[in-house]
Amino acid sequence: xxxxxxxxxxxxxxxxxxxxxxxxxxxxxxxxxxxxxxxxxxxxxxxxxxxxxxxxxxxxxxxxxxxxxxxxxxxxxxxxxxxxxxxxxxxxxxxxxxxxxxxxxxxxxxxxxxxxxxxxxxxxxxxxxxxxxxxxxxxxxxxxxxxxxxxxxxxxxxxxxxxxxxxxxxxxxxxxxxxxxxxxxxxxxxxxxxxxxxxxxxxxxxxxxxxxxxxxxxxxxxxxxxxxxxxxxxxxxxxxxxxxxxxxxxxxxxxxxxxxxxxxxxxxxxxxxxxxxxxxxxxxxxxxxxxxxxxxxxxxxxxxxxxxxxxxxxxxxxxxxxxxxxxxxxxxxxxxxxxxxxxxxxxxxxxxxxxxxxxxxxxxxxxxxxxxxxxxxxxxxxxxxxxxxxxxxxxxxxxxxxxxxxxxxxxxxxxxxxxxxxxxxxxxxxxxxxxxxxxxxxxxxxxxxxxxxxxxxxxxxxxxxxxxxxxxxxxxxxxxxxxxxxxxxxxxxxxxxxxxxxxxxxxxxxxxxxxxxxxxxxxxxxxxxxxxxxxxxxxxxxxxxxxxxxxxxxxxxxxxxxxxxxxxxxxxxxxxxxxxxxxxx
Numbered sequence: 105x106x107x108x109x110x111x112x113x114x115x116x117x118x119x120x121x122x123x124x125x126x127x128x129x130x131x132x133x134x135x136x137x138x139x140x141x142x143x144x145x146x147x148x149x150x151x152x153x154x155x156x157x158x159x160x161x162x163x164x165x166x167x168x169x170x171x172x173x174x175x176x177x178x179x180x181x182x183x184x185x186x187x188x189x190x191x192x193x194x195x196x197x198x199x200x201x202x203x204x205x206x207x208x209x210x211x212x213x214x215x216x217x218x219x220x221x222x223x224x225x226x227x228x229x230x231x232x233x234x235x236x237x238x239x240x241x242x243x244x245x246x247x248x249x250x251x252x253x254x255x256x257x258x259x260x261x262x263x264x265x266x267x268x269x270x271x272x273x274x275x276x277x278x279x280x281x282x283x284x285x286x287x288x289x290x291x292x293x294x295x296x297x298x299x300x301x302x303x304x305x306x307x308x309x310x311x312x313x314x315x316x317x318x319x320x321x322x323x324x325x326x327x328x329x330x331x332x333x334x335x336x337x338x339x340x341x342x343x344x345x346x347x348x349x350x351x352x353x354x355x356x357x358x359x360x361x362x363x364x365x366x367x368x369x370x371x372x373x374x375x376x377x378x379x380x381x382x383x384x385x386x387x388x389x390x391x392x393x394x395x396x397x398x399x400x401x402x403x404x405x406x407x408x409x410x411x412x413x414x415x416x417x418x419x420x421x422x423x424x425x426x427x428x429x430x431x432x433x434x435x436x437x438x439x440x441x442x443x444x445x446x447x448x449x450x451x452x453x454x455x456x457x458x459x460x461x462x463x464x465x466x467x468x469x470x471x472x473x474x475x476x477x478x479x480x481x482x483x484x485x486x487x488x489x490x491x492x493x494x495x496x497x498x499x500x501x502x503x504x505x506x507x508x509x510x511x512x513x514x515x516x517x518x519x520x521x522x523x524x525x526x527x528x529x530x531x532x533x534x535x536x537x538x539x540x541x542x543x544x545x546x547x548x549x550x551x552x553x554x555x556x557x558x559x560x561x562x563x564x565x566x567x568x569x570x571x572x573x574x575x576x577x578x579x580x581x582x583x584x585x586x587x588x589x590x591x592x593x594x595x596x597x598x599x600x601x602x603x604x605x606x607x608x609x610x611x612x613x614x615x616x617x618x619x620x621x622x623x624x625x626x627x628x629x630x631x632x633x634x635x636x637x638x639x640x641x642x643x644x645x646x647x648x649x650x651x652x653x654x655x656x657x658x659x660x661x662x663x664x665x666x667x668x669x670x671x672x673x674x675x676x677x678x679x680x681x682x683x684x685x686x687x688x689x
């Protein structure tokens with residue numbers, strides 16, 4: 105188990121070094137200044153000892169040599185300070201460059217992640233990995249790297265200086281050293297899984313907070329506040345427990361190693377005092393040795409703290425790298441070509457698909473759509489209507505069968521070109537934080553103001569936009585929180601009106617619009633759909649009566665198809681569905 109853990113941590117460290125490698129030059133400079141800092145820091149006790157020997161002689165003080173030593177000591181302190189400043193400057197620069205690279209890669213990977221990954225993972229957990237875990241990673245792993253390096257260099261350097269002064273006392277220090285290392289190692293080996301659990305609970309809290317805050321209206325509408333608070337308190341308590349455990353064990357490292365190091369310092373003091381009395385070393389040498397003993401033990405205290413920080417950083421890094429290792433969306437085929445000369449024909453040939461292999465959904469679907477046809481898809485919830493749309497857009501790929509657009513298998517087309525030829529208006533609206541004009545021009549950033557306003561007029565959004573304080577320059581909050589749901593949907597419709605793609609997908613596109621506005625928007629859609637292949641997913645059957653063909657789905661199969669009149673005359677499932685909606689009219 106321990107070997108497996110060490111191998112996993114070694115893999116993480118190798119990946120971190122791979123991110124650091126592009127910055128080899130500043131890292132090399134950083135290590136150089138670290139060595140300068142350590143070297144001059146270790147040279148200072150020699151000067152202090154020499155200075156002491158100049159004032160403790162038998163009735164004499166050599167002020168000339170003393171001033172010379174003090175000047176050299178001042179120069180050493182100045183160089184040490186400058187070198188340490190440069191080392192910290194380079195460390196911070198490399199750290200934040202690496203963190204920037206990791207965050208950029210994580211965000212790019214997020215954009216390349218398949219829709220299935222987003223469907224199966226909580227957004228809060230993903231955000232926690234990209235934001236919180238990367239921050240913890242930078243604070244612990246990279247910032248601690250310099251302390252670890254300088255600590256090890258200080259330990260080796262002080263051993264060399266101590267041996268040059270007195271080998272016997274140096275041997276005592278070296279013999280007692282493993283005790284401090286054992287204590288630090290014993291504690292560190294038990295903290296990794298605690299910090300890992302702490303990171304997971306922190307991500308769970310972020311996910312829960314994002315869920316409750318982002319859906320506050322729903323929470324209040326269903327009086328879910330008390331239950332939500334109970335869930336939050338439970339996660340918060342779990343985070344507190346793991347946080348206390350991790351902090352408790354990590355906090356034990358520093359005082360435990362300090363206790364061991366105190367024993368080392370005491371042993372050096374006693375043995376050195378006897379050697380001074382016996383004439384084996386001077387008072388200045390003893391002071392130098394005590395300085396070295398203190399500097400020798402200090403890195404162990406720092407390293408013990410750094411080790412616990414590294415354990416936390418490695419736990420966070422593991423979550424980051426686990427995310428980066430998730431399979432991205434299947435790349436376009438090597439021979440994939442952009443979709444051009446779009447005539448609007450669409451074919452689904454024997455398409456089968458399921459989100460879960462053990463639970464079949466679509467089964468052997470055959471659909472042939474001629475250019476410019478309007479196809480409506482209706483059926484009960486969960487029958488596969490939206491799944492057909494997901495397959496057309498290649499958010500998911502079919503398990504078997506083939507989909508063709510304008511005669512081309514969509515697996516042989518680039519996803520970008522395929523999706524650009526479809527205009528989508530979904531029931532779930534989305535707007536970014538920005539102006540009204542920027543949101544309408546989301547898919548066409550170079551659109552002129554005249555084009556934006558014309559698209560808004562066609563979507564019947566121009567009126568309410570002009571009534572806003574700054575018109576088309578009015579600021580919309582993230583996800584349109586400061587405007588109504590119907591207004592958000594009108595802006596999303598205007599966005600598609602501006603793009604004028606050759607094919608349309610309307611998935612409950614007018615579900616949040618009042619009846620009067622819906623009639624006007626339907627007229628706009630009628631104009632927009634002229635000559636364009638259109639797929640309309642609808643629950644309200646009044647909106648799809650003019651469709652060229654209506655596909656009635658149930659349990660992943662097309663059970664009926666035809667025009668509105670043909671399906672009513674058939675007296676089947678569609679007829680019963682229609683009658684149930686208009687029984688009171």
